[in-house]
Amino acid sequence: MKRYDFDEIIERRGTDSLKYGILNEIFGTSDLKPLWVADMDFRTPDFIIEAIEKRLKHPVLGYWNYWDGYHESIMWWAKTRYDWAIEKDWILFSPGIVPALGLCVMAYTQKGDDVLVQSPVYHPFYYAIESQERNIVYNPLKLVGERYEMDLEDLEIKLRKGVKMMFLCNPHNPVARCWERDVLARVAFLCKKYGCILVSDEIHADLTMPSFVHNPTHLCAQTDEEKANIITLMAPSKTFNMAGLATSEVIISDLGLRKKFIHLTHNVLHMFNGNTLGAYALEAAYSPLGAEWVDQLRDYIWENISSMNDFLRANFPMVKTFRHEATYLPWLDFSAYGYSHEELLHKLAFECGLGLNDGKIFGKEADNKMRINVALPKKELLLRLEGLKHL
Numbered sequence: 001m002k003r004y005d006f007d008e009i010i011e012r013r014g015t016d017s018l019k020y021g022i023l024n025e026i027f028g029t030s031d032l033k034p035l036w037v038a039d040m041d042f043r044t045p046d047f048i049i050e051a052i053e054k055r056l057k058h059p060v061l062g063y064w065n066y067w068d069g070y071h072e073s074i075m076w077w078a079k080t081r082y083d084w085a086i087e088k089d090w091i092l093f094s095p096g097i098v099p100a101l102g103l104c105v106m107a108y109t110q111k112g113d114d115v116l117v118q119s120p121v122y123h124p125f126y127y128a129i130e131s132q133e134r135n136i137v138y139n140p141l142k143l144v145g146e147r148y149e150m151d152l153e154d155l156e157i158k159l160r161k162g163v164k165m166m167f168l169c170n171p172h173n174p175v176a177r178c179w180e181r182d183v184l185a186r187v188a189f190l191c192k193k194y195g196c197i198l199v200s201d202e203i204h205a206d207l208t209m210p211s212f213v214h215n216p217t218h219l220c221a222q223t224d225e226e227k228a229n230i231i232t233l234m235a236p237s238k239t240f241n242m243a244g245l246a247t248s249e250v251i252i253s254d255l256g257l258r259k260k261f262i263h264l265t266h267n268v269l270h271m272f273n274g275n276t277l278g279a280y281a282l283e284a285a286y287s288p289l290g291a292e293w294v295d296q297l298r299d300y301i302w303e304n305i306s307s308m309n310d311f312l313r314a315n316f317p318m319v320k321t322f323r324h325e326a327t328y329l330p331w332l333d334f335s336a337y338g339y340s341h342e343e344l345l346h347k348l349a350f351e352c353g354l355g356l357n358d359g360k361i362f363g364k365e366a367d368n369k370m371r372i373n374v375a376l377p378k379k380e381l382l383l384r385l386e387g388l389k390h391l
């Protein structure tokens, strides 16, 4: 078995990297170390690069069509990683998961409709709703000890009022939660009961930590009717560090919902497939080699999280950590320092030289919280964290 090297330092400054390229615009200084945008500073796996190179050996990059291996690789991945049997027809295309959220709002709701989110949550969830003049309904997560829980009673109260769509984040970014089967079954049940379409963003599915498993929401739903009410969004982009290839899957088992999505994407927008290189990369990713690579990646991320937690405990015990179940994006609480949120942001950027994600972009309740990206070589992560001594 090949051992992959996640310790390799790769210079991304001066490339087309968003994470390194727009620091000044976002933080007001480019003199800082980025630990924000959710891509990884690791090499995109060689078998993916090779698949793209192989395709490039053919001299024509004209209009292309799906081949059997494309769908088979998605079905194989879902089956072998999650024991989820997806049918070929269920698989549709979106260039990204955020575009897919926007497409779902467009396809299934009307102006003025209510769409529910569980804050704090990945901020483009809000934009997909508000930008299309739908109303955001909040079902905030509750902090219970070291982790966040869903407030299922509040969820039922909100759904009963006539919410048309729910955006679920499973696993949840930014609080790194891997939702349990019974919780997901309850959400699926409630959504069906109150006529609310359930859109399950599972982009972080592959990035669970040891002793946690990803539960596809569709698999947790108890009845065929509940399953038919679910739209699942998945992608190799986060897992394999290939977000720049803009290739994601939308999985819709119900024919009626599928027809509406197809009408929008095929007839209205003419975006039924993406770029051919992304499709070849996806096929290479969802493979036995991909499985081997991801398993090593997850171990490495877990080691980074454990090392970060040890380092913080030893050197900066006022930084509170949370139980980390999935994603490479831990959630940190700096309240013990006693700064206002604005003071904290300023100090982190201008005194510590760290570019973290401001917790408040994910939800207004996230006072003094920040999200950190630990998908980089461990040595570099710990070096960057030294900056916290200036807090």
Ligand SMILES: Cc1ncc(COP(=O)(O)O)c(C=O)c1O
Pocket (backbone or CB within 6 Å): 038, 095, 096, 097, 098, 099, 122, 169, 173, 201, 203, 204, 235, 237, 243, 248
């Ligand atoms: C929950 C979640 N959904 C979607 C995305 C981004 O999706 P895409 O780049 O495919 O639009 C992210 C990126 O961090 C995310 O965390």
